[in-house]
Amino acid sequence: MKKFLEEAAVTANGPVTDTVYKLDCRAPQVAAAALPGQFVNIALTGRNTFLRRPFGIAGVSAKAREITIIYRIVGTGTENMAKLRTGDRFSIEGPLGEGTFSTKPGKTLLVGGGVGLAPLIFLARRLPDKPIVLVGGRNREELFWTDFFAENAEKLYVTTDDGSAGMKGFAVAAVPHILQNHAIGRIAVCGPTAMMRTVAEAAAAAGLPCEVSVEKRMACGIGVCLGCTFESKIDGKRYKVCTDGPVFDGREVF
Structure with missing residues:
Protein backbone atom coordinates (compact mmCIF):
# COMPACT_ATOMS: atom_id res chain seq x y z
CA MET A 1 0.00 0.00 0.00
CA LYS A 2 1.16 3.53 -0.73
CA LYS A 3 2.32 5.76 2.10
CA PHE A 4 3.17 9.43 2.02
CA LEU A 5 5.14 12.00 3.98
CA GLU A 6 3.42 15.36 3.84
CA GLU A 7 2.86 18.55 5.77
CA ALA A 8 -0.57 18.53 7.40
CA ALA A 9 -2.51 21.67 8.30
CA VAL A 10 -4.76 21.78 11.36
CA THR A 11 -8.37 22.66 10.52
CA ALA A 12 -9.78 22.01 14.01
CA ASN A 13 -8.46 20.74 17.34
CA GLY A 14 -10.39 20.77 20.56
CA PRO A 15 -11.51 18.82 23.62
CA VAL A 16 -14.22 16.19 23.64
CA THR A 17 -13.70 15.68 27.37
CA ASP A 18 -11.11 16.97 29.83
CA THR A 19 -8.51 14.52 28.51
CA VAL A 20 -9.76 13.40 25.07
CA TYR A 21 -9.25 15.64 22.02
CA LYS A 22 -10.37 15.51 18.40
CA LEU A 23 -7.96 16.74 15.72
CA ASP A 24 -8.93 17.40 12.10
CA CYS A 25 -6.16 18.13 9.64
CA ARG A 26 -5.80 18.58 5.92
CA ALA A 27 -3.55 15.84 4.54
CA PRO A 28 -4.72 15.21 0.95
CA GLN A 29 -2.51 12.25 0.05
CA VAL A 30 -3.10 10.38 3.30
CA ALA A 31 -6.85 11.06 3.15
CA ALA A 32 -7.10 9.71 -0.39
CA ALA A 33 -5.32 6.45 0.41
CA ALA A 34 -6.38 5.60 3.97
CA LEU A 35 -8.26 2.39 4.80
CA PRO A 36 -9.99 1.43 8.08
CA GLY A 37 -7.48 0.12 10.58
CA GLN A 38 -4.51 2.09 9.28
CA PHE A 39 -2.66 4.71 11.30
CA VAL A 40 -0.39 7.72 10.88
CA ASN A 41 2.88 8.77 12.49
CA ILE A 42 3.06 12.39 13.58
CA ALA A 43 6.02 14.67 14.32
CA LEU A 44 5.50 18.15 15.75
CA THR A 45 8.18 20.59 14.60
CA GLY A 46 10.09 22.32 17.36
CA ARG A 47 8.51 20.30 20.17
CA ASN A 48 10.47 18.43 22.84
CA THR A 49 9.77 14.92 21.58
CA PHE A 50 12.16 12.84 19.50
CA LEU A 51 10.19 9.99 17.95
CA ARG A 52 7.06 10.22 15.85
CA ARG A 53 3.84 9.22 17.59
CA PRO A 54 1.39 6.70 16.04
CA PHE A 55 -2.35 7.44 16.00
CA GLY A 56 -5.19 5.42 14.52
CA ILE A 57 -7.24 7.13 11.82
CA ARG A 89 1.34 22.60 10.47
CA PHE A 90 3.09 19.37 11.33
CA SER A 91 4.68 16.40 9.60
CA ILE A 92 2.49 13.37 9.00
CA GLU A 93 3.49 9.97 7.60
CA GLY A 94 0.90 7.50 6.39
CA PRO A 95 -1.34 5.77 5.93
CA LEU A 96 0.69 3.02 7.61
CA GLY A 97 -0.11 -0.65 8.11
CA GLU A 98 -0.80 -3.42 5.61
CA GLY A 99 -3.28 -5.25 7.85
CA THR A 100 -6.65 -3.51 7.68
CA PHE A 101 -10.21 -4.27 8.75
CA SER A 102 -12.43 -6.19 6.35
CA THR A 103 -15.18 -4.15 4.70
CA LYS A 104 -16.92 -7.05 3.01
CA PRO A 105 -20.74 -7.20 3.06
CA GLY A 106 -22.29 -8.83 6.10
CA LYS A 107 -23.27 -7.94 9.64
CA THR A 108 -20.27 -6.93 11.72
CA LEU A 109 -20.11 -6.45 15.48
CA LEU A 110 -17.72 -3.67 16.48
CA VAL A 111 -16.43 -3.81 20.06
CA GLY A 112 -14.25 -1.13 21.58
CA GLY A 113 -13.12 0.55 24.75
CA GLY A 114 -11.31 3.82 25.43
CA VAL A 115 -9.43 5.43 22.55
CA GLY A 116 -9.45 1.99 20.92
CA LEU A 117 -12.87 3.03 19.64
CA ALA A 118 -11.33 5.67 17.36
CA PRO A 119 -10.37 3.39 14.40
CA LEU A 120 -13.73 1.63 14.68
CA ILE A 121 -15.46 4.93 13.86
CA PHE A 122 -13.70 4.96 10.50
CA LEU A 123 -14.60 1.31 9.95
CA ALA A 124 -18.29 1.89 10.78
CA ARG A 125 -18.48 4.57 8.10
CA ARG A 126 -16.93 2.34 5.42
CA LEU A 127 -18.92 -0.86 6.00
CA PRO A 128 -21.59 -1.54 3.35
CA ASP A 129 -23.98 -2.86 6.03
CA LYS A 130 -24.59 -0.86 9.18
CA PRO A 131 -22.82 -2.62 12.06
CA ILE A 132 -23.87 -3.46 15.58
CA VAL A 133 -21.66 -1.42 17.94
CA LEU A 134 -20.71 -2.23 21.52
CA VAL A 135 -19.10 0.60 23.48
CA GLY A 136 -17.48 -0.13 26.83
CA GLY A 137 -16.47 2.49 29.38
CA ARG A 138 -15.63 2.88 33.03
CA ASN A 139 -18.63 5.14 33.67
CA ARG A 140 -21.35 7.21 31.99
CA GLU A 141 -18.94 10.08 31.29
CA GLU A 142 -16.87 7.85 28.99
CA LEU A 143 -19.80 7.02 26.72
CA PHE A 144 -19.46 10.16 24.58
CA TRP A 145 -18.14 7.76 21.93
CA THR A 146 -21.69 6.74 21.06
CA ASP A 147 -22.19 10.14 19.40
CA PHE A 148 -19.55 9.25 16.81
CA PHE A 149 -21.31 6.00 15.88
CA ALA A 150 -24.96 7.08 16.00
CA GLU A 151 -25.38 7.73 12.26
CA ASN A 152 -23.63 4.58 11.10
CA ALA A 153 -24.79 1.90 13.55
CA GLU A 154 -27.83 -0.33 13.20
CA LYS A 155 -27.91 -0.62 16.99
CA LEU A 156 -25.73 0.64 19.83
CA TYR A 157 -25.04 -1.26 23.05
CA VAL A 158 -23.16 0.18 26.01
CA THR A 159 -21.59 -1.25 29.14
CA THR A 160 -20.04 0.54 32.09
CA ASP A 161 -17.79 -0.89 34.78
CA ASP A 162 -19.77 0.88 37.52
CA GLY A 163 -23.23 0.29 36.06
CA SER A 164 -23.99 4.00 35.67
CA ALA A 165 -25.26 3.40 32.11
CA GLY A 166 -26.16 0.36 30.02
CA MET A 167 -25.21 -3.11 31.20
CA LYS A 168 -22.96 -3.27 34.26
CA GLY A 169 -19.61 -4.93 33.65
CA PHE A 170 -16.97 -5.18 30.97
CA ALA A 171 -17.89 -5.03 27.27
CA VAL A 172 -17.42 -8.76 26.75
CA ALA A 173 -20.32 -9.42 29.15
CA ALA A 174 -22.73 -8.11 26.51
CA VAL A 175 -21.34 -10.18 23.62
CA PRO A 176 -23.42 -13.37 24.26
CA HIS A 177 -26.64 -11.31 24.37
CA ILE A 178 -25.75 -9.56 21.10
CA LEU A 179 -24.88 -12.82 19.35
CA GLN A 180 -28.23 -14.28 20.41
CA ASN A 181 -30.19 -11.33 19.06
CA HIS A 182 -28.33 -10.48 15.84
CA ALA A 183 -27.05 -12.53 12.91
CA ILE A 184 -23.44 -11.50 13.34
CA GLY A 185 -21.02 -12.66 10.65
CA ARG A 186 -17.76 -11.35 12.10
CA ILE A 187 -16.38 -9.25 14.95
CA ALA A 188 -13.89 -6.38 14.91
CA VAL A 189 -12.39 -5.20 18.18
CA CYS A 190 -9.96 -2.55 19.37
CA GLY A 191 -9.13 -1.50 22.90
CA PRO A 192 -7.32 -2.75 26.01
CA THR A 193 -5.50 -6.05 25.52
CA ALA A 194 -7.54 -7.89 28.14
CA MET A 195 -10.76 -6.82 26.46
CA MET A 196 -9.58 -7.86 23.01
CA ARG A 197 -8.46 -11.23 24.34
CA THR A 198 -11.82 -12.04 25.94
CA VAL A 199 -13.77 -10.88 22.89
CA ALA A 200 -11.53 -12.91 20.57
CA GLU A 201 -12.06 -15.97 22.78
CA ALA A 202 -15.83 -15.43 22.75
CA ALA A 203 -15.75 -15.13 18.96
CA ALA A 204 -13.75 -18.36 18.64
CA ALA A 205 -16.23 -20.16 20.92
CA ALA A 206 -19.07 -18.95 18.69
CA GLY A 207 -17.23 -19.99 15.52
CA LEU A 208 -16.97 -16.41 14.26
CA PRO A 209 -13.98 -14.72 12.64
CA CYS A 210 -12.58 -11.90 14.77
CA GLU A 211 -10.22 -9.10 13.74
CA VAL A 212 -8.22 -7.35 16.45
CA SER A 213 -6.34 -4.07 16.12
CA VAL A 214 -3.13 -4.48 18.08
CA GLU A 215 -1.49 -1.58 19.87
CA LYS A 216 2.26 -1.69 20.46
CA ARG A 217 4.91 0.90 21.20
CA MET A 218 6.53 1.85 17.91
CA ALA A 219 9.79 3.64 17.26
CA CYS A 220 9.74 3.76 13.45
CA GLY A 221 6.33 2.63 12.19
CA ILE A 222 7.80 1.22 8.98
CA GLY A 223 9.13 -2.18 10.06
CA VAL A 224 12.79 -1.30 10.60
CA CYS A 225 13.30 -1.17 14.38
CA LEU A 226 11.50 -4.46 15.18
CA GLY A 227 10.20 -2.97 18.42
CA CYS A 228 6.57 -3.99 17.85
CA THR A 229 6.87 -7.65 16.90
CA PHE A 230 4.94 -10.57 18.37
CA GLU A 231 4.90 -14.33 17.84
CA SER A 232 1.89 -15.76 16.03
CA LYS A 233 -0.16 -18.31 17.95
CA ILE A 234 -0.93 -20.05 14.64
CA ASP A 235 2.36 -20.51 12.79
CA GLY A 236 4.97 -19.34 15.32
CA LYS A 237 6.31 -16.64 13.00
CA ARG A 238 7.09 -13.17 14.25
CA TYR A 239 4.98 -10.38 12.79
CA LYS A 240 5.47 -6.63 12.87
CA VAL A 241 2.43 -4.75 14.15
CA CYS A 242 3.35 -1.60 12.22
CA THR A 243 3.62 -3.20 8.78
CA ASP A 244 1.96 -6.64 8.90
CA GLY A 245 -0.85 -5.18 11.05
CA PRO A 246 -2.07 -3.43 13.00
CA VAL A 247 -5.17 -5.57 12.29
CA PHE A 248 -4.77 -9.33 12.67
CA ASP A 249 -6.91 -12.43 12.92
CA GLY A 250 -7.62 -12.77 16.65
CA ARG A 251 -6.31 -16.34 16.57
CA GLU A 252 -2.88 -15.05 15.55
CA VAL A 253 -2.61 -12.84 18.64
CA PHE A 254 -4.51 -14.68 21.37
Whole structure:
Protein backbone atom coordinates (compact mmCIF):
# COMPACT_ATOMS: atom_id res chain seq x y z
CA MET A 1 0.00 0.00 0.00
CA LYS A 2 1.16 3.53 -0.73
CA LYS A 3 2.32 5.76 2.10
CA PHE A 4 3.17 9.43 2.02
CA LEU A 5 5.14 12.00 3.98
CA GLU A 6 3.42 15.36 3.84
CA GLU A 7 2.86 18.55 5.77
CA ALA A 8 -0.57 18.53 7.40
CA ALA A 9 -2.51 21.67 8.30
CA VAL A 10 -4.76 21.78 11.36
CA THR A 11 -8.37 22.66 10.52
CA ALA A 12 -9.78 22.01 14.01
CA ASN A 13 -8.46 20.74 17.34
CA GLY A 14 -10.39 20.77 20.56
CA PRO A 15 -11.51 18.82 23.62
CA VAL A 16 -14.22 16.19 23.64
CA THR A 17 -13.70 15.68 27.37
CA ASP A 18 -11.11 16.97 29.83
CA THR A 19 -8.51 14.52 28.51
CA VAL A 20 -9.76 13.40 25.07
CA TYR A 21 -9.25 15.64 22.02
CA LYS A 22 -10.37 15.51 18.40
CA LEU A 23 -7.96 16.74 15.72
CA ASP A 24 -8.93 17.40 12.10
CA CYS A 25 -6.16 18.13 9.64
CA ARG A 26 -5.80 18.58 5.92
CA ALA A 27 -3.55 15.84 4.54
CA PRO A 28 -4.72 15.21 0.95
CA GLN A 29 -2.51 12.25 0.05
CA VAL A 30 -3.10 10.38 3.30
CA ALA A 31 -6.85 11.06 3.15
CA ALA A 32 -7.10 9.71 -0.39
CA ALA A 33 -5.32 6.45 0.41
CA ALA A 34 -6.38 5.60 3.97
CA LEU A 35 -8.26 2.39 4.80
CA PRO A 36 -9.99 1.43 8.08
CA GLY A 37 -7.48 0.12 10.58
CA GLN A 38 -4.51 2.09 9.28
CA PHE A 39 -2.66 4.71 11.30
CA VAL A 40 -0.39 7.72 10.88
CA ASN A 41 2.88 8.77 12.49
CA ILE A 42 3.06 12.39 13.58
CA ALA A 43 6.02 14.67 14.32
CA LEU A 44 5.50 18.15 15.75
CA THR A 45 8.18 20.59 14.60
CA GLY A 46 10.09 22.32 17.36
CA ARG A 47 8.51 20.30 20.17
CA ASN A 48 10.47 18.43 22.84
CA THR A 49 9.77 14.92 21.58
CA PHE A 50 12.16 12.84 19.50
CA LEU A 51 10.19 9.99 17.95
CA ARG A 52 7.06 10.22 15.85
CA ARG A 53 3.84 9.22 17.59
CA PRO A 54 1.39 6.70 16.04
CA PHE A 55 -2.35 7.44 16.00
CA GLY A 56 -5.19 5.42 14.52
CA ILE A 57 -7.24 7.13 11.82
CA ALA A 58 -10.72 7.84 13.19
CA GLY A 59 -12.17 9.27 10.00
CA VAL A 60 -11.52 10.55 6.50
CA SER A 61 -13.19 13.24 4.43
CA ALA A 62 -12.08 12.67 0.85
CA LYS A 63 -13.95 15.78 -0.28
CA ALA A 64 -12.26 18.05 2.26
CA ARG A 65 -9.02 16.04 1.93
CA GLU A 66 -8.90 15.73 5.72
CA ILE A 67 -8.34 13.03 8.30
CA THR A 68 -9.55 12.88 11.90
CA ILE A 69 -7.57 11.69 14.91
CA ILE A 70 -9.04 11.24 18.38
CA TYR A 71 -6.46 11.06 21.13
CA ARG A 72 -6.13 11.09 24.91
CA ILE A 73 -3.62 13.32 26.68
CA VAL A 74 -1.24 10.92 28.39
CA GLY A 75 2.19 12.55 28.14
CA THR A 76 4.39 15.22 26.59
CA GLY A 77 3.61 14.33 22.96
CA THR A 78 -0.17 14.48 23.34
CA GLU A 79 0.08 17.56 25.56
CA ASN A 80 1.85 19.27 22.68
CA MET A 81 -0.81 18.08 20.24
CA ALA A 82 -3.52 19.64 22.38
CA LYS A 83 -1.82 23.01 21.93
CA LEU A 84 -2.13 22.93 18.12
CA ARG A 85 -4.35 25.63 16.67
CA THR A 86 -6.10 26.08 13.33
CA GLY A 87 -3.51 26.73 10.65
CA ASP A 88 -0.64 25.10 12.52
CA ARG A 89 1.34 22.60 10.47
CA PHE A 90 3.09 19.37 11.33
CA SER A 91 4.68 16.40 9.60
CA ILE A 92 2.49 13.37 9.00
CA GLU A 93 3.49 9.97 7.60
CA GLY A 94 0.90 7.50 6.39
CA PRO A 95 -1.34 5.77 5.93
CA LEU A 96 0.69 3.02 7.61
CA GLY A 97 -0.11 -0.65 8.11
CA GLU A 98 -0.80 -3.42 5.61
CA GLY A 99 -3.28 -5.25 7.85
CA THR A 100 -6.65 -3.51 7.68
CA PHE A 101 -10.21 -4.27 8.75
CA SER A 102 -12.43 -6.19 6.35
CA THR A 103 -15.18 -4.15 4.70
CA LYS A 104 -16.92 -7.05 3.01
CA PRO A 105 -20.74 -7.20 3.06
CA GLY A 106 -22.29 -8.83 6.10
CA LYS A 107 -23.27 -7.94 9.64
CA THR A 108 -20.27 -6.93 11.72
CA LEU A 109 -20.11 -6.45 15.48
CA LEU A 110 -17.72 -3.67 16.48
CA VAL A 111 -16.43 -3.81 20.06
CA GLY A 112 -14.25 -1.13 21.58
CA GLY A 113 -13.12 0.55 24.75
CA GLY A 114 -11.31 3.82 25.43
CA VAL A 115 -9.43 5.43 22.55
CA GLY A 116 -9.45 1.99 20.92
CA LEU A 117 -12.87 3.03 19.64
CA ALA A 118 -11.33 5.67 17.36
CA PRO A 119 -10.37 3.39 14.40
CA LEU A 120 -13.73 1.63 14.68
CA ILE A 121 -15.46 4.93 13.86
CA PHE A 122 -13.70 4.96 10.50
CA LEU A 123 -14.60 1.31 9.95
CA ALA A 124 -18.29 1.89 10.78
CA ARG A 125 -18.48 4.57 8.10
CA ARG A 126 -16.93 2.34 5.42
CA LEU A 127 -18.92 -0.86 6.00
CA PRO A 128 -21.59 -1.54 3.35
CA ASP A 129 -23.98 -2.86 6.03
CA LYS A 130 -24.59 -0.86 9.18
CA PRO A 131 -22.82 -2.62 12.06
CA ILE A 132 -23.87 -3.46 15.58
CA VAL A 133 -21.66 -1.42 17.94
CA LEU A 134 -20.71 -2.23 21.52
CA VAL A 135 -19.10 0.60 23.48
CA GLY A 136 -17.48 -0.13 26.83
CA GLY A 137 -16.47 2.49 29.38
CA ARG A 138 -15.63 2.88 33.03
CA ASN A 139 -18.63 5.14 33.67
CA ARG A 140 -21.35 7.21 31.99
CA GLU A 141 -18.94 10.08 31.29
CA GLU A 142 -16.87 7.85 28.99
CA LEU A 143 -19.80 7.02 26.72
CA PHE A 144 -19.46 10.16 24.58
CA TRP A 145 -18.14 7.76 21.93
CA THR A 146 -21.69 6.74 21.06
CA ASP A 147 -22.19 10.14 19.40
CA PHE A 148 -19.55 9.25 16.81
CA PHE A 149 -21.31 6.00 15.88
CA ALA A 150 -24.96 7.08 16.00
CA GLU A 151 -25.38 7.73 12.26
CA ASN A 152 -23.63 4.58 11.10
CA ALA A 153 -24.79 1.90 13.55
CA GLU A 154 -27.83 -0.33 13.20
CA LYS A 155 -27.91 -0.62 16.99
CA LEU A 156 -25.73 0.64 19.83
CA TYR A 157 -25.04 -1.26 23.05
CA VAL A 158 -23.16 0.18 26.01
CA THR A 159 -21.59 -1.25 29.14
CA THR A 160 -20.04 0.54 32.09
CA ASP A 161 -17.79 -0.89 34.78
CA ASP A 162 -19.77 0.88 37.52
CA GLY A 163 -23.23 0.29 36.06
CA SER A 164 -23.99 4.00 35.67
CA ALA A 165 -25.26 3.40 32.11
CA GLY A 166 -26.16 0.36 30.02
CA MET A 167 -25.21 -3.11 31.20
CA LYS A 168 -22.96 -3.27 34.26
CA GLY A 169 -19.61 -4.93 33.65
CA PHE A 170 -16.97 -5.18 30.97
CA ALA A 171 -17.89 -5.03 27.27
CA VAL A 172 -17.42 -8.76 26.75
CA ALA A 173 -20.32 -9.42 29.15
CA ALA A 174 -22.73 -8.11 26.51
CA VAL A 175 -21.34 -10.18 23.62
CA PRO A 176 -23.42 -13.37 24.26
CA HIS A 177 -26.64 -11.31 24.37
CA ILE A 178 -25.75 -9.56 21.10
CA LEU A 179 -24.88 -12.82 19.35
CA GLN A 180 -28.23 -14.28 20.41
CA ASN A 181 -30.19 -11.33 19.06
CA HIS A 182 -28.33 -10.48 15.84
CA ALA A 183 -27.05 -12.53 12.91
CA ILE A 184 -23.44 -11.50 13.34
CA GLY A 185 -21.02 -12.66 10.65
CA ARG A 186 -17.76 -11.35 12.10
CA ILE A 187 -16.38 -9.25 14.95
CA ALA A 188 -13.89 -6.38 14.91
CA VAL A 189 -12.39 -5.20 18.18
CA CYS A 190 -9.96 -2.55 19.37
CA GLY A 191 -9.13 -1.50 22.90
CA PRO A 192 -7.32 -2.75 26.01
CA THR A 193 -5.50 -6.05 25.52
CA ALA A 194 -7.54 -7.89 28.14
CA MET A 195 -10.76 -6.82 26.46
CA MET A 196 -9.58 -7.86 23.01
CA ARG A 197 -8.46 -11.23 24.34
CA THR A 198 -11.82 -12.04 25.94
CA VAL A 199 -13.77 -10.88 22.89
CA ALA A 200 -11.53 -12.91 20.57
CA GLU A 201 -12.06 -15.97 22.78
CA ALA A 202 -15.83 -15.43 22.75
CA ALA A 203 -15.75 -15.13 18.96
CA ALA A 204 -13.75 -18.36 18.64
CA ALA A 205 -16.23 -20.16 20.92
CA ALA A 206 -19.07 -18.95 18.69
CA GLY A 207 -17.23 -19.99 15.52
CA LEU A 208 -16.97 -16.41 14.26
CA PRO A 209 -13.98 -14.72 12.64
CA CYS A 210 -12.58 -11.90 14.77
CA GLU A 211 -10.22 -9.10 13.74
CA VAL A 212 -8.22 -7.35 16.45
CA SER A 213 -6.34 -4.07 16.12
CA VAL A 214 -3.13 -4.48 18.08
CA GLU A 215 -1.49 -1.58 19.87
CA LYS A 216 2.26 -1.69 20.46
CA ARG A 217 4.91 0.90 21.20
CA MET A 218 6.53 1.85 17.91
CA ALA A 219 9.79 3.64 17.26
CA CYS A 220 9.74 3.76 13.45
CA GLY A 221 6.33 2.63 12.19
CA ILE A 222 7.80 1.22 8.98
CA GLY A 223 9.13 -2.18 10.06
CA VAL A 224 12.79 -1.30 10.60
CA CYS A 225 13.30 -1.17 14.38
CA LEU A 226 11.50 -4.46 15.18
CA GLY A 227 10.20 -2.97 18.42
CA CYS A 228 6.57 -3.99 17.85
CA THR A 229 6.87 -7.65 16.90
CA PHE A 230 4.94 -10.57 18.37
CA GLU A 231 4.90 -14.33 17.84
CA SER A 232 1.89 -15.76 16.03
CA LYS A 233 -0.16 -18.31 17.95
CA ILE A 234 -0.93 -20.05 14.64
CA ASP A 235 2.36 -20.51 12.79
CA GLY A 236 4.97 -19.34 15.32
CA LYS A 237 6.31 -16.64 13.00
CA ARG A 238 7.09 -13.17 14.25
CA TYR A 239 4.98 -10.38 12.79
CA LYS A 240 5.47 -6.63 12.87
CA VAL A 241 2.43 -4.75 14.15
CA CYS A 242 3.35 -1.60 12.22
CA THR A 243 3.62 -3.20 8.78
CA ASP A 244 1.96 -6.64 8.90
CA GLY A 245 -0.85 -5.18 11.05
CA PRO A 246 -2.07 -3.43 13.00
CA VAL A 247 -5.17 -5.57 12.29
CA PHE A 248 -4.77 -9.33 12.67
CA ASP A 249 -6.91 -12.43 12.92
CA GLY A 250 -7.62 -12.77 16.65
CA ARG A 251 -6.31 -16.34 16.57
CA GLU A 252 -2.88 -15.05 15.55
CA VAL A 253 -2.61 -12.84 18.64
CA PHE A 254 -4.51 -14.68 21.37
